Amino acid sequence: MTSRRFYRLTIMAMGRRNKRVWQEGLWTPTAALPVSAGHPFYQRLNQILDEKKFDEYVETICEDFYAGEVGRPGLSPGIYFRLLMVGYFEGIDSERGIAWRASDSLSIRSFVRIALDESVPDHSTISRTRRLMDVETHPAVFQWVLQVLAEKKLLEGTTVGVDATTLGANAALRSIVRRDTGERYEEFLTRLAKESGIERPTREQLAKLDRKRPKKGSNDDWTHPHVPDARITKMKDGRTHLAHKAEHAVDMETGAIVAVTLHGADIGDTATIPETVAEAGERITTVVADADNDEVGKQVSADGPRKVVTDKGYPSRAVVSELIEWGLRTYCLEPNRGRQRCPEQAREQQAVYANRRHIRGERGRRLLRQRGEKLERWNQHWYDRGGMRRLHLRGRENILKRLVVHSGAANLGLLMRKLFGKGTPRGLATTLPAIISAARASIRLWSVPATLVRRISDSIVRLKSAQMITFVA
Secondary structure (H helix, E strand, O other): OHHHHHHHHOOOOOOOHHHOOOOOOOOOOHHHOOOOOOOHHHHHHHHHHHHOOHHHHHHHHOHHHOOOOOOOOOOOHHHHHHHHHHHHHOOOOOHHHHHHHHHHOHHHHHHHOOOOOOOOOOHHHHHHHHHHOOOOHHHHHHHHHHHHHHHOOOOOOOEEEEEEEEEEOOOOHHHOEEOOOOOEHHHHHHHHHHHOOOOOOOHHHHHHHHHOOOOOOOOOOEEOOOOOOOEEEEOOOOOEEEEEEEEEEEEOOOOOEEEEEEEEOOOOHHHHHHHHHHHHHHHHHHHHHOOOOHHHHHHOOOOOOOEEEEOOOOOOHHHHHHHHHOOOEEEEOOOOOOOOOOOOOHHHHHHHHHHHHHHHOHHHHHHHHOHHHHHOHHHHHHHHOOOOOEOOOOOHHHHHHHHHHHHHHHHHHHHHHHHHOOOOHHHHHOHHHHHHHHHHHHHHOOOOOHHHHHHHHHHHHHHHHHHHHHOOO
């Protein structure tokens, strides 16, 4: 009995770490490097990009920004735009985080098309490539994605909805200075306190003095020395920050983003909607003009949008009348303003009354109910979860470049959601555990042995992964 117990205890010796230390070889063959199985989401997305010749297209439009055969090879346009797409899919808000995530994940390496024996470009290379490419190149990539959506019957363009949100600027509010004198905020308050008779003001006295001042955060008086295009505004959560305003137009039939514009945060919605609607019309008509087949022309509106849906912040007499003059049918939700009299504005009055008739009809009520699903949901997916609510870039052009590529990635996520139900890798990762849990729960009802439950669950995982990889749209 004793010998048998001794034999069982001494059948395996403990592994020591000092015995596992070895000197790595000078050369490592590529075949010996670790290879990841890849993520089904990114594999299928790369399959779509390769099918539509994405790399050839971006290399063509970016050819003027690269030298011929002189100098060190730069960052490939296909890799650059894929890295920005990873920022949306993974919810990374900075280029430094994108570079770190790409170097840490083998599946993202495979998606970005960086070999295992190659080094991932750091954040400075990504930012330099972004600065060297002009603003028009990035919207061209967004237009290419719209063309793909039209071919997959995910774009109609007849009815568009417009919504706006605020994006936190990469600047601190305490660093603002006076436009006229260049004084910082605390220096300005100290001077006001001394002029009022307080020789050595304390922080409490400065706060009390500042609390009583009217219009203390006026954009006409204050600016940021390093981010002059940022504006002081109240955010969605009620706090006051330096911010920018992003406005997007969405196809209300399919949910695709058809246009995105960037404005100052202090500009009202009534002043920015004409530019956004005009850009949406230009994008949609360009899709029809560049289509290779007649099916796109039959499905997508060749004349651009015909109906516009907005919330309460947009309707005004001038805006509604201007949109109607453009030949658009407005569905602008009106706030409770009461009865209005405009005897000298007969044309504007007729436009306001026509908009009221539209929103009270059956179609108008249906479109206004769809705002939460098709229009306002992008504020959560695109900005909060997609990593664009708090900006790490400075300059309107730099922000707009990142914004339009993120919107193109969001449209690609919409296409992936049509293919197999999930538009992000994270959403796909949460699907498999739910399927396995449901299968285990249903099998336990019939008192099947646990080993059989595990075998069936493993079979479901393998079958689901195979379907995602080989699925053909």
